[in-house]
């Protein structure tokens with residue numbers, strides 16, 4: 001079992017940290033000091049849910065420690081709530097209007113659905129099944145009253161290819177299935193369907209891996225992906241989950257390219273009491289470096305660095321990503337400890353090309369597959385497992401907090417095949 005969190009900090013540390021943060025908020029910034037807002041109070045939360053989410057089993061839920069609210073800054077205010085320079089503060093104010101205007105579009109609220117753990121689990125599976133229903137109905141229909149013959153294998157081949165599994169994974173699954181049917185002398189369609197399900201689970205199992213927290217102080221995570229894949233939304237969801245498990249989080253607005261991306265993150269940070277490091281005009285590598293330094297100085301648990309979306313074919317932008325990674329390493333030895341690629345589950349086979357390109361450039365440690373509630377077909381996970389088995393930490397089926405869950409090969413195969 002992976003241990004998710006480091007041991008709980010001694011009680012005395014938290015007020016001291018909160019005090020230091022309050023002081024940092026009230027004091028004028030040193031010219032070269034990185035910027036950000038006061039850390040969030042570690043919030044109480046449904047620990048069991050989060051333990052399930054991240055795969056940790058040992059952490060005990062503990063009562064939240066609420067640090068005192070930071071003192072109101074004296075006039076003239078040294079820093080605003082996001083603790084950024086005046087120019088960026090003005091942008092943040094404008095962005096607040098913008099984000100409020102497009103509430104639910106730019107950065108949808110990640111409020112949790114009500115209900116017990118069991119109800120949530122059921123509704124998660126229902127949403128995953130609904131998301132993958134196109135593939136599951138295609139596959140399931142094949143087996144209804146079917147005879148085990150060449151026609152079945154041919155139809156199965158087409159259905160797997162249509163599900164985005166790709167040639168390699170499809171061929172592997174068919175060969176393995178033929179062998180299994182022969183060896184186990186399977187005679188009816190239901191048994192063959194069961195065998196296929198089992199093969200899918202075995203194939204995707206190597207992708208299962210919980211995100212392990214508490215290994216570094218701070219754990220530095222860099223998040224990359226193509227435009228609109230869901231990077232910023234995923235960062236927001238993860239930050240809230242981590243906060244509720246008493247992990248302090250600091251975000252780096254490293255998407256200095258997309259208009260409003262930085263503001264989106266800053267406003268979100270303001271609302272959710274998460275520190276956001278941002279620069280008015282920015283070299284993303286400098287923002288990332290600043291965030292790592294700040295994270296170390298503040299003693300936060302997790303630093304997450306957002307990056308601008310880019311296509312793997314934009315080689316100069318891929319070089320920029322490599323630079324960001326290198327510069328993070330200068331801020332802290334061995335960092336970034338996690339390099340995640342966020343993939344839109346609707347991208348089809350192109351997702352595989354993304355995994356290969358980003359993995360070649362950054363040596364990925366994990367994937368997050370979002371939007372499996374859309375037109376996604378799901379077979380891409382089989383393709384990834386077969387071709388470039390980078391662990392899938394989370395899959396997403398919507399915009400709510402609990403719509404992001406750890407990947408489970410069993411659950412996924414059940415959603416695909418029933």
Ligand SMILES: Nc1nc2c(ncn2[C@@H]2O[C@H](COP(=O)(O)OP(=O)(O)OP(=O)(O)O)[C@@H](O)[C@H]2O)c(=O)[nH]1
Nearest residue numbers: 226227228229230231232233309370371396397398
């Ligand atoms: N339906 C659905 N929408 C999602 C999911 N994850 C993210 N989104 C939406 O996808 C859109 C893009 O998300 P962002 O987080 O802004 O994507 P990004 O990768 O940061 O975008 P860029 O910075 O432009 O590259 C937003 O409207 C999100 O709400 C998901 O699992 N399901």
